[in-house]
Amino acid sequence: MIKRSLSDICEMVKGHGLHQAYNSSLISGVSIDTRTLSAGNLFIPIMRIDNGHNYVQKAFDKGAAAALWQRDQPNPPKGVPIIFVENTLTALQNLARTYRNQxxxxxxxxxxxxxxxxxxxxxxxxxxxxxxxxxxxxxxxxxxxxxxxxxxxxxxxxxxxxxxxxxxxxxxxxxxxxxxxxxxxxxxxxxxxxxxxxxxxxxxxxxxxxxxxxxxxxxxxxxxxxxxxxxxxxxxxxxxxxxxxxxxxxxxxxxxxxxxxxxxxxxxxxxxxxxxxxxxxxxxxxxxxxxxxxxxxxxxxxxxxxxxxxxxSIVITEMRMQRIKTKLGYTIINDAWNASPVSMKAAIQTMTELTGYKRKIVVLGDMLELGVNEAQYHKEMGQVIQYGLVDYVFTIGTLSEHISNQLYERFPSTHVKHFISSHELAHHIASVIKENDVILFKGSRGMKLEEVVNKLT
Structure with missing residues (x-):
């Protein structure tokens, strides 16, 4: 990680106002979150959901070596190493850009x-x-x-x-x-x-x-x-x-x-x-x-x-076609980090090609950020799922109801069900799933399908 003197940091972020007594002090690493900050870090208060400047003193209490301070923010702390910048996000990016060049x-x-x-x-x-x-x-x-x-x-x-x-x-x-x-x-x-x-x-x-x-x-x-x-x-x-x-x-x-x-x-x-x-x-x-x-x-x-x-020997980041073998003998495929029509079709296709399982269950959540045609994209998803290649389809969310609506005429009535509550979805799956079954979870990150997965593992 980056290790530099504060005089170097001041130059890299295009900052000013650092007391010369701190010039030779060293920072080791950068943090924008006091919850994960380590002693010796440079704390950069970001103006995002919350105002990071409200946590600068807490950062020093946890051992921060220094902090940036956006010039338009009032009441900077005194007696601690502070570097003033025009914009803390821009300063973070300038610091990374200069470090990369080195x-x-x-x-x-x-x-x-x-x-x-x-x-x-x-x-x-x-x-x-x-x-x-x-x-x-x-x-x-x-x-x-x-x-x-x-x-x-x-x-x-x-x-x-x-x-x-x-x-x-x-x-x-x-x-x-x-x-x-x-x-x-x-x-x-x-x-x-x-x-x-x-x-x-x-x-x-x-x-x-x-x-x-x-x-x-x-x-x-x-x-x-x-x-x-x-x-x-x-x-x-x-x-x-x-x-x-x-x-x-x-x-x-x-x-x-x-x-x-x-x-x-x-x-x-x-x-x-x-x-x-x-x-x-x-x-x-x-x-x-x-x-x-x-x-x-x-x-x-x-x-x-x-x-x-x-x-x-690849180790894939969790929730990307992550295979989980449960103690109860069924297999979960957790692909619920995100979803689009392309990735959802690919996940469903993968399920249809799997062999060696008794039954195949597909759980689909809303695909988000698809714009004005979002309903149509979900309807089309329902049209690609075939009974026989998939045994059960459960959907959750407002948009995914368009998927299940396409399936009622082609699937037995007990094999398709739409849910609003993740608790009810998890309870229903637990009542249906058996040893040697495989179940796919796919939906956009905002649907938080991992909460259902966690209840079933």
């Missing part, structure tokens, strides 16, 4: 409508077989999280994998300019955040902002099956020195699968290099996340042996 680490930036967290985890698992590697923890992928991730990097880190998320235009541009990736990647373009972006075309343009800070002699890896990305790239001025790699289904791409097989334990696939790869996680859609990861690994000159072993 590192020799290779940076891999990953964005996309779906799959970016899983791909980040895959790349980390592969790259850490060869290099000292760090990655974005949890969902620290935005205007606060990415700078904090950068500031957590050890100075001898050789490769860092940074996830980049967005809700609005300009956000990926900011993150890319801070991180200055050497390898940039777009997993795919879906309709997540279409309520704020307006169209898939706008989403594609926003994701391509990752090229803004990309090393002009670096590498850009993207899903070549997406026409919107191909079309937008033809309009952009791309440095001749930039290496571009496409992956996807088409044999016209640099990387594509020639065969895929799924078992209860994971997915096996053969790439166009004729090599066989194994990923110990469910979902054929994850093959493309793995292929993108393989492409990045090869750019870093990682051996084929290490690529394969890294993929096989």
């Amino acid at each position: 590192l020799n680490s290779k940076i891999i930036g990953v964005t996309g409508s779906n799959g970016k967290t899983t791909t980040k985890d895959m790349i980390f698992s592969i790259v850490s077989t060869t290099y000292k590697t760090q990655k974005t923890l949890g969902n620290y992928n935005g205007e606060y999280g990415l700078p904090l991730t950068l500031l957590e990097l050890e100075e001898d880190t050789e490769v860092a994998i940074l996830e980049m998320g967005m809700s609005n235009p300009g956000e990926i541009k900011l993150l890319s300019e801070i991180a200055r990736p050497d390898i940039a990647m777009i997993t795919m373009i879906g309709i997540s955040h279409i309520s704020t972006m307006g169209s898939r075309e706008a989403i594609a343009k926003a994701k391509l902002e990752i090229l803004t800070g990309l090393n002009p002699e670096g590498t850009f890896i993207y899903n070549g099956d997406e026409p919107l990305l191909n079309n937008e790239l033809t309009k952009m001025k791309i440095p001749e020195s930039l290496k571009i790699i496409r992956f996807g289904e088409s044999a016209d791409h640099h990387y594509y699968p020639v065969r895929e097989e799924q078992s209860d334990e994971g997915v096996h696939f053969i790439l166009n290099d004729r090599e066989k790869y194994v990923i110990p996680m469910l979902g054929k859609h994850n093959v493309f996340n793995a292929i993108a990861s393989i492409a990045a690994a090869k750019e870093l000159k990682i051996s084929l042996k290490n690529i394969k072993s890294g993929l096989q």
Whole structure:
């Protein structure tokens, strides 16, 4: 993590007002939350849901080495090391930007409508077989999280994998300019955040902002099956020195699968290099996340042996096709971190292809942030679910009722049910589920389906 003198920090954040008696004092790490602050941290009070300046004294009480203070905020504490800045969020970003420029680490930036967290985890698992590697923890992928991730990097880190998320235009541009990736990647373009972006075309343009800070002699890896990305790239001025790699289904791409097989334990696939790869996680859609990861690994000159072993030992962030075997003998697949029509269809398809289970139960929550056509997207989801391939469907939330309404005529009446309460949903599932069944949970993060999962494990 960052370790600097306060005089250095003052310069890096473009601050002022630090008493010279504190110039040589050292900070170790950065915190924006007193609940997780460690002694020696620099505390940065963020103006977000709450005013972080209200917690500066608490930060010092917990051992903070110094704090920033936004100049327009009244009553700064006295007798402690304070650096004044115009805006604390901008200061955090400036600190991360300058620290990144002082590192020799290779940076891999990953964005996309779906799959970016899983791909980040895959790349980390592969790259850490060869290099000292760090990655974005949890969902620290935005205007606060990415700078904090950068500031957590050890100075001898050789490769860092940074996830980049967005809700609005300009956000990926900011993150890319801070991180200055050497390898940039777009997993795919879906309709997540279409309520704020307006169209898939706008989403594609926003994701391509990752090229803004990309090393002009670096590498850009993207899903070549997406026409919107191909079309937008033809309009952009791309440095001749930039290496571009496409992956996807088409044999016209640099990387594509020639065969895929799924078992209860994971997915096996053969790439166009004729090599066989194994990923110990469910979902054929994850093959493309793995292929993108393989492409990045090869750019870093990682051996084929290490690529394969890294993929096989991957540890996926929770709630991404997470398989949980319960004491009562049934299996839960928790894929409830987020949901879009693309990812929900993929999860349902994965369920239909599983073998070795007595019955298959699907629990679906609302897909949020889908804009004016949100009802139609849910109706279409109901149309793709077939009785026989799935035995029970339970839905929860206002929008997901559109899914269950599509199923009543095609499923036995006791096999489809809509719920408003998560407590009632959990109680009903417990009364239905039996040993050797498998149950999928899929919905947007705001639905908090993990609460139901926790009651069943």
